[in-house]
Every structure is written in C-alpha cells, then in structure tokens.
Amino acid sequence: AQTVTQSQPEMSVQEAETVTLSCTYDTSENNYYLFWYKQPPSRQMILVIRQEAYKQQNATENRFSVNFQKAAKSFSLKISDSQLGDTAMYFCAFMSASNTGKLIFGQGTTLQVKP
C-alpha cells in the first residue's frame, strides 16, 4: 500500500523569504502522480502543483516549484518570495496511474507566513 509522509507539522517563514516543505512517499509502482494541495483557513483545498513521475523535469508554477527525487521517493515543495496569502495547510498527495483517481494524502504541514 502506498503511504505519504509529511514530517513537518508546522513551519513559519518571513514574508518574501523562501521555504521548503518536505514530503516522502512509498510505493512499488513506477507510474504515478504527485500533488501539493493548499488549504487556506476555512476555505477549500486547491491544487498548487502537480508532477508526473515519468517526467524528470521538476514542475514549476510561478513562485511554487518542486524537487522531485524519484529514487529517493521525495517530493518537496519550495515557495519563493513567500506572501501572507500563502498562509495555509499544505498537503502532499499521491495518485497511482492505474487506479480510479484516489488521492492518498500526507498529514499536512501548517505554514505561517509572518509579516
């Protein structure tokens, strides 16, 4: 069975600084997808970034980028130029390429961006 682990329950960063959130996963599959979702306080979860396991190139979306290390089964999220609006819970998630779209989530990391 696949598992996703986020070992940092809470993190904080100063506005405009860079922060990295860690995520590791375990799977025996070769084809899968990895996601970072953001859940602001009292709001919906929204997708931040997605990575296909078959792609070596790390995904980037504006200030958000990932460091995908397939052999190490590591998928960290880097937020550059942190903004107050980045304050949220961040979830790392795994999806097998061979199932029905089921997402397997990590425990989440609460990120506080300080002014």
Add this chain to the structure above:
Amino acid sequence: EPEVTQTPSHQVTQMGQEVILRCVPISNHLYFYWYRQILGQKVEFLVSFYNNEISEKSEIFDDQFSVERPDGSNFTLKIRSTKLEDSAMYFCASSARQVSYEQYFGPGTRLTVT
C-alpha cells in the same frame, strides 16, 4: 470560476441516526469522490464514483455508507446509522478526468455525532 459546493456546512446528529451529506460537483465533471478528515488526522479517501457506479472504495466505506447521484447534479453520501467515530470533516471532490487531473474540492461538511 465554477466550484464544488457542499451542504450543510455543519451537521450535528445523534448516534444511530441517518445523515445525508450533499455535494454539487462542477457541472461538466464526470468523476466524483468523498474524503474525510478526522480532527488532527490525515485526509482519507472514502469512495470514487463514475457513470453511476462506485469505482473504488476504501475499507472505511463499509455497509453503513452509500453514495448516490440522484438527479444528475447532486452527489450524496449517506451514513445509515452514525457512530461516534464518524465525527469528521467530509470533503466532496470532482474531476473532469480520472487519473492525473486536478480534483476540485468542496469546503467540507463538519459532521458531529453525539
């Protein structure tokens, strides 16, 4: 921008009672999901649904749970006889395609079983 909606936002029920949690997915989406998050724990997959059938369900999704898409717009989760341990936040999600694509989440329904 289209979004997934859920009602009610908070439901309080007594143990043994039936509850129905409602979701309105994004209109052109075909794949639907329920997840739950017990306070302080991970978000857990419950069930996926496509073409009026369950595609996959987790071990949590036992005979007390059922899902339905009664009218082509709503997607419901029914718990027949609630237990204290069913207290959680329940999230509905929908997706245009099955695998790899973004799932759009609703704001959740907080279920409290007393």
